[in-house]
Amino acid sequence: MGRGRRTLVAAALTTTVVTGTAGWAAGTEQIPVTGPPPGTASWRADHTLGTALPDPATARPAQVAAFFASMSATELRKLVRRHPGVVGNLDGAPITARYEANALALAAARDEERARAKDPELTSQDHELARSLITRYTELLVPGRQILAFDPRGRGQIAEVFGDLAGAKHVSVVVPGSDIDLGSFDRADKGYGTPVGMARSLRQTAGPGTAVVAWVGYTTPVGIGPDVATGRLAEAGAPRLARFVSGLTAAGTPKPSVFCHSYGSVVCGRAASRMPASDLIVLASPGMRADTVADLHTRARVWAAKDDNDWISKVPNVELFGLGHGPDPTAPEFGARRVPAKNATGHSGYFAPGTDSLRAFADIATGSAERHGAATGTGIREGVLS
Template identity: 40%
Template sequence: MFPPRHRRHWRRACLAALLTTAIAAPLSAATTHPGIPAPRPSALPPLTATTLQKTYEANRADASAAAAMAAAHGDTDRAAADRTLASRNLLAFDGRGTGRATEVLGDLPRADHVAVLVPGSDTSLDTYARFHKAAAALYTDLTHRASHGTRVAVVAWLGYATPATVSTTVTTTTRADEAAPHLRTFVHDLRAATGPHARLSLLCHSYGSVVCGRAAPGLDADDIALVGSPGTGAGSAAALHTRARVWAARGGDDWIAHVPHTSAHLFGTTIGFGTDPVSRAFGARVFDAGDVQHSGYFTPGSASLANLARITLGETSEVTRA
């Protein structure tokens, strides 16, 4: 067993190696598309149940316009992604750069239970299809599990510039710190579009759990579930300073288990995200995710999806614990 001083050096060495890999390795397959033209987002009224349809219509129009502009620019893949989003219910849309979109599945104003999905790295308009697939799988599971007369909705929130999986930004809280105020504001505004007694759960995947951790203080949510999390930037669930119940899970085949769960100051910034959310020291309610891989938490029929649905529905006694 290494003495404490040597353990600290070992942790720093691991984190330095992680940073070096991020700098030296090529960027992941996610593309930034900085030059794709798209309209500026429409000016929208404050979000309420009565303005919801106008919001949907304005964002559909923006997505259609973005699709036409992307096609004229020669990017058929982005045009197709924008065109698909133009047929959906969007609370927000911005086709510029990597893009932003917030999609609603279900009848939001009448929902008794609302889940907000916060994605991790490499999520953009170009990869949005897989994010939508996760949201749709959860919505389907929720509708099957909900008791008669119980209404549900799922919100897929791509409201920030996610880092690339292989990059320097994915090893720090910088993007999460930038995203957190936007998520906190969005959750506050979302309450105005839902019923007064709607239960709201945040389901945060991978780097999205860092975003949720930074946004947690004062966040108006009932539950926060962290899946495939590298850490939150906080040392414990109590340090998140939230009234929400904090849950955590990691699949048996998730590579994130091998990421060092510590932090260190290197090269003028903080690398790493601190305590492992599924550890006893963190103090979250740890639930079973089966043997899913890092991208498999919303796989239909999986233990992780079933438990995320139970958390959303407030069926906490039914959640299978790890």
């Protein structure tokens, strides 16, 4: 069978699988959150320092970092208090300033919802939503949580840090797949399938000197629908991811290892050429919208993991008329280094304690995979990393 015919058959199979099970109707088409953070208009109009502030929409993270480096501590505190929504999401701003700004932004958002919960002009459904957001924001304000980004627009976006990001020798970023947002990124009942569960597990295994960021900075697909089969949301999310990673390095962190789960690997594939990552690790990937590692145009080492029992293995690796995400990154011809995943269970078990995949991830995150001599050509020798 020729390549063109195989592609058509695979595309037809993809459509059959989707429409024959849950169908497109099971997924809700999402409107991606784009553009600069809330509060940008007042930030742009603020000339109290005698100069224009860096435009969140156009200033590069390195320019943002240079601007903040020129400020006094007093000036920085004033900006944090006057514009918490911008400073908290401004890539390149000092890490501790972002923590403080996001705490203020969360407290302000909670106050707004408290008022909405009592507003007699709103419906009972509005009151219920307000009460749920009050609970959510209160949870995020618990002392000790390090919120590096917070944007309440849409379904909500957030980034949380585990470890000492400012002083870490090694940094990792976890990029999730579908059905993740402000309300679900740390759900306890989802264990190691959430960004927080993955980040905590990786940080514990990698040990001191490592910081891990659970990043939910793009609008993820919901359910089974056109969003999961196309690159539309990935295209919208990729610039946000690239800017976020650039902001980390501009703020003084080492180049991070970026771990991309499921649909998150599509986002990472589109962002690869623009973000300063040391390693790019995709797991449970439906494809990266690239035929080979070379097509990613990245200097990062590229790794791939997939458990043979993961349902993602049943999804045809095609891309046709905008549907599908291309070749399997774990296929030898793709050229990624293979990460062992024999002990991982299902689609969300790659970061579970005791798995070979988690041990390998920790070695990659700390830069010890190469030192151990585990990388051989395009793969990791199974069983070497322990």
